[in-house]
Amino acid sequence: MDIRIEQQDCIVFLQSLPDDSVDLIVTDPAYSGMNQHLMLGRGRIIGRYADAGAEGGKWFSEFHDDPENYRIFLKECRRVLRNNRHIYIMFDSYSLLSLGSVVREVFDVKSIIVWDKKSVGMGHYFRRRHEFILFSSKGKRPVKRRDIPDVWMIQRIHGSTYPTQKPVELFAQMVNVSAEPGFVVCDPFLGSGSAAVAALKCGCSFLGCDISTRAVQLAAERVRFFLEHKVDGFKAAKTAPYEEGPTQELFLFEKKDVY
Numbered sequence: 001m002d003i004r005i006e007q008q009d010c011i012v013f014l015q016s017l018p019d020d021s022v023d024l025i026v027t028d029p030a031y032s033g034m035n036q037h038l039m040l041g042r043g044r045i046i047g048r049y050a051d052a053g054a055e056g057g058k059w060f061s062e063f064h065d066d067p068e069n070y071r072i073f074l075k076e077c078r079r080v081l082r083n084n085r086h087i088y089i090m091f092d093s094y095s096l097l098s099l100g101s102v103v104r105e106v107f108d109v110k111s112i113i114v115w116d117k118k119s120v121g122m123g124h125y126f127r128r129r130h131e132f133i134l135f136s137s138k139g140k141r142p143v144k145r146r147d148i149p150d151v152w153m154i155q156r157i158h159g160s161t162y163p164t165q166k167p168v169e170l171f172a173q174m175v176n177v178s179a180e181p182g183f184v185v186c187d188p189f190l191g192s193g194s195a196a197v198a199a200l201k202c203g204c205s206f207l208g209c210d211i212s213t214r215a216v217q218l219a220a221e222r223v224r225f226f227l228e229h230k231v232d233g234f235k236a237a238k239t240a241p242y243e244e245g246p247t248q249e250l251f252l253f254e255k256k257d258v259y
């Protein structure tokens with residue numbers, strides 16, 4: 001298995017990859033649609049939305065997902081994805097309404113999966129308990145199992161190490177039904193590295209990036225711990241906080257061996 005983790009803007013990172021070099025994309029973009037329009041978000045874990053990207057702020061920098069920028073991102077995803085392969089993109093309700101149609105311009109949308117978090121989160125009017133996953137393809141490829149419903153009941157993470165951290169089990173479900181051992185899995189919004197751990201558990205190689213120094217540091221340490229101990233360190237123990245450092249690029253294996 002080969003692993004490449006890099007601190008980089010998602011579009012710049014994808015542009016650095018060769019055509020047809022990725023077998024599966026699973027990603028949770030830091031969608032800004034609902035937050036930018038409604039200015040929601042204040043709490044012990046995430047801090048104030050107004051502090052997004054600021055030094056000392058808890059809220060991470062977001063990908064500005066206006067349709068034009070999102071279209072560029074999707075076209076780069078299609079370019080690097082091999083033919084007859086799948087892509088999973090996570091959405092909140094607001095971003096799905098505003099950007100779902102853009103995905104249909106670039107990929108063949110096959111299904112909308114609902115992630116039921118089993119417990120309610122924040123919300124105005126009605127408290128949110130779910131998110132969406134748009135399942136799409138480039139060409140034709142069946143899923144490995146036909147008995148999986150389109151509602152996935154997977155407990156959300158409480159007291160997460162990283163804001164909006166997603167369960168490894170969520171990404172593992174995507175990888176298990178769409179990939180084979182040895183496939184190259186890519187997540188251009190790496191976050192805390194949940195997708196990386198899921199890919200490694202399934203015997204796949206992994207490529208990923210994030211614009212946040214803290215995210216890259218957390219994900220790199222998490223991957224190292226998993227490779228050494230074969231367990232997810234974020235579940236085994238609390239991870240020590242990281243201080244912001246210089247821009248970095250991490251190759252756990254030689255770059256030439258990634259593709």
